[in-house]
Structures are given as structure tokens and as C-alpha cells.
Amino acid sequence: MAGHVHDHEHGGHGGHAGHSHAVSADADRKWLWSALVLLVVFMAGEVVVGFAARSLALISDAAHMLTDAASIALALVAMRLAARPARGGYTYGLKRAEILSAQANGVTLLVLSAWLGYEAVTRLVSPPAVQGSLVLVTALVGVVVNVAATWCLSRANRSSLNVEGAFQHVLTDLYAFVATAVAGAVVLFTGFVRADAIASLVVVALMLRAGTGLVRDSARIFLEAAPAGIDPDAVADRLVAVPQVEEIHDLHIWEITSNQPALSAHVLVTPGGDCHAVQHELQRRLREEYRITHATLQVDHVGEDGPDGLLQISPNSAAAAASAGEQARDHCGDTHGPVHRSGPHPH
Structure with a gap:
């Protein structure tokens, strides 16, 4: 789904x-x-x-x-x-x-x-x-x-x-x-x-x-390293602090060519949260604070599949499955990089 x-x-x-x-x-x-x-x-x-x-x-x-x-x-x-x-x-x-x-x-x-x-x-x-x-x-x-x-x-x-x-x-x-x-x-x-x-x-x-x-x-x-002067962990910590954002993983930042940075990430928001509003706020911060205008964000809700039929992801399901030696049930069975969560310790 x-x-x-x-x-x-x-x-x-x-x-x-x-x-x-x-x-x-x-x-x-x-x-x-x-x-x-x-x-x-x-x-x-x-x-x-x-x-x-x-x-x-x-x-x-x-x-x-x-x-x-x-x-x-x-x-x-x-x-x-x-x-x-x-x-x-x-x-x-x-x-x-x-x-x-x-x-x-x-x-x-x-x-x-x-x-x-x-x-x-x-x-x-x-x-x-x-x-x-x-x-x-x-x-x-x-x-x-x-x-x-x-x-x-x-x-x-x-x-x-x-x-x-x-x-x-x-x-x-x-x-x-x-x-x-x-x-x-x-x-x-x-x-x-x-x-x-x-x-x-x-x-x-x-x-x-x-x-x-x-x-x-x-x-x-x-090698698709992050552009000089941009710390992906700092960017993730900044984005995960946005209201309604619960978790960010699979965050990638690279340069297509000189001065053309690009970003992709999987974002989990609180149950019932406004995915579109969160997406627009994340895009605004990326554009204004990091000059990243080429970004692709996948935004899902945290929790079980809802009555609307849309996919909703259990928080850190991929990390939990990996620690148990199993494939994640919902999504991101093979995440890349650290998982960033909201709260006092986002990593």
C-alpha cells in the first residue's frame, strides 16, 4: 500500500x-x-x-x-x-x-x-x-x-x-x-x-x-559526499525538531554538480499529523537555511495502518527488525545511516 x-x-x-x-x-x-x-x-x-x-x-x-x-x-x-x-x-x-x-x-x-x-x-x-x-x-x-x-x-x-x-x-x-x-x-x-x-x-x-x-x-x-560546510547529522537534527516530526532516516545529501546540492529522506510524523504542512515546512528550512532546493521527501504517519488505507509506519521499525535479525514488516528493511528521532536525544 x-x-x-x-x-x-x-x-x-x-x-x-x-x-x-x-x-x-x-x-x-x-x-x-x-x-x-x-x-x-x-x-x-x-x-x-x-x-x-x-x-x-x-x-x-x-x-x-x-x-x-x-x-x-x-x-x-x-x-x-x-x-x-x-x-x-x-x-x-x-x-x-x-x-x-x-x-x-x-x-x-x-x-x-x-x-x-x-x-x-x-x-x-x-x-x-x-x-x-x-x-x-x-x-x-x-x-x-x-x-x-x-x-x-x-x-x-x-x-x-x-x-x-x-x-x-x-x-x-x-x-x-x-x-x-x-x-x-x-x-x-x-x-x-x-x-x-x-x-x-x-x-x-x-x-x-x-x-x-x-x-x-x-x-x-x-563519491556523493555531502557538500563542504553541510553536516548531514546537523541537518537531520534541525529537521527532526520541526513540530509533528517523530523520526527521520535514510537521509542523503549530495551534489549533482558544482553548487547544486540535493537531498532525499524518509520522514515519519505523529499519528494524525498534517503530512503536507510538515513537508512544506521542511522544504522551507532546507531552502532558507541550507540553500537546498532540490529535495525529495517521503512522509508517512507513525502507527498502524489507518482507516483511510494509507501506509503508516511503526517508529524505527527497520532498526528494531535489524536488531532482531529480521526484515522490517512495514518499510525500510535496509536503512542507510543513523536514525534521528524527536526529543532531547534525536540520535
Whole structure:
């Protein structure tokens, strides 16, 4: 016998948001293309100068810029894919394409940092001759180019993990070029050629930091962990305190893609309680306090099956059955996560 299942998707609000997102997505693509052209043109010249000057710092910067350009290109492709409507077996559409892109970008950063780190240590032990003047001039031009690219990306919507990742990469490149310019000046005026390898290690450290962050954040989404800053137990305790709510279990909070959290839960209310009123209050709290607008709540009454024929659930029937080694009679024979109940000790 079916219980009360309330799916509240805020269809009207979602339609409005989709329209505004389409407009901003077009603007985002313009700014991303501008930054991409700047980076690719300068990167090609930097590789040539890097080999001519025998500067690993410049080659390291160029490698980092390659990942920046790749991240922007992937972001552009992912934005196209994510904009496609959900159909067929892809019930969320292709919104996670940007997360795949971000993870690929992070892994590439980590691989490049390992290779450049090895080369930098080798050059510290046995430093080659480096033309400090070429390094200094190229790095100063790189600072200007990266300031322009950073400004372009700052104009785009940085709530996307892809766009924010690209922005952080270009910003990291800006710091790296400053370090490379200092190294070029040191080589030019003091002859201390190991400064080039030291600057490369600075770039490697920045790449490791950026790559680790991207892999960690994208992995959290793929593993369907709760969004950073949201504690599912705290959310459940807040919701179970709503009047007429007796118990909440099977609570799941995850992210569909960047900044698109979703929630599902099974809610038990007091016998004779107003399921619809409780559902609307829970949705209001989720929306206003946690910015969760995509939520699916199954709401049932506590107690035996009522005269109206609607399913009513015994409180914690699943937990009781599990402790007895039996299947729950009514519902949720295999609950996931803790059970939260009303009262002074909700857990």
C-alpha cells in the first residue's frame, strides 16, 4: 500500500534560474575564450624562449599554462554538455561533465608537478647555464598576460568548479611568473643559476596545491559526499525538531554538480499529523537555511495502518527488525545511516 511521497522540485523557480543561467553561460564562454587565446599565444612563445634560454622555470610555467589552457577548453566543452536537457538514461543530463573535466585537470597538474619536481631537483644538483635576461623579460611579459587572463576569468561565473579551477590556475601562474622573474633577475645580476631551479620548485608547490584541491573537490562529488560546510547529522537534527516530526532516516545529501546540492529522506510524523504542512515546512528550512532546493521527501504517519488505507509506519521499525535479525514488516528493511528521532536525544 503506497505511503505519502512528496517530491518538491520548485519547478517554477528552476525554470527561471535556467533562463538566467543560459544568459550568463554565454557571457562566461566569451570571457573564457578571451583568456584561452591570451594563454595559448603566450605559452607558444614561452616554450620557444624557455628552450633557447635553457630555463626550466620558464618551461615549468609553460607546462602550467598548458594545463590552464586545457582546463579552460574542457570547461567550455563541459558547459556545452551540461546545458543539454536530461533525457534517456541520463536523468541529471550531463551536468557532471564539468566535474570530469575538473578531475582530469587536477590529475594532469599532479603528474606534471611530479615530472617538473624531479627535473628541478636534478638541476639543483647539477645546474646548467641559464640566460637570466631572457628569463626576466619573458617572465615580466607573462605577468602582464596572466593579469589580463585572470581579469577575464574573474568576470565569469566562478561558482562552477571548472571556472573556479581555471581562475585559480591562472592566478597561480601569475604568482609563478613573479617567482620566475625574481629568479631571472638573480641569475642576471648575481650569476646564481640555481635560482632558476628554486623558482621551478615554487611553481611545482603551487601546482601540487591546485591539483590536490581539484582532485579532492571533484572526488567528493563523484563519491556523493555531502557538500563542504553541510553536516548531514546537523541537518537531520534541525529537521527532526520541526513540530509533528517523530523520526527521520535514510537521509542523503549530495551534489549533482558544482553548487547544486540535493537531498532525499524518509520522514515519519505523529499519528494524525498534517503530512503536507510538515513537508512544506521542511522544504522551507532546507531552502532558507541550507540553500537546498532540490529535495525529495517521503512522509508517512507513525502507527498502524489507518482507516483511510494509507501506509503508516511503526517508529524505527527497520532498526528494531535489524536488531532482531529480521526484515522490517512495514518499510525500510535496509536503512542507510543513523536514525534521528524527536526529543532531547534525536540520535
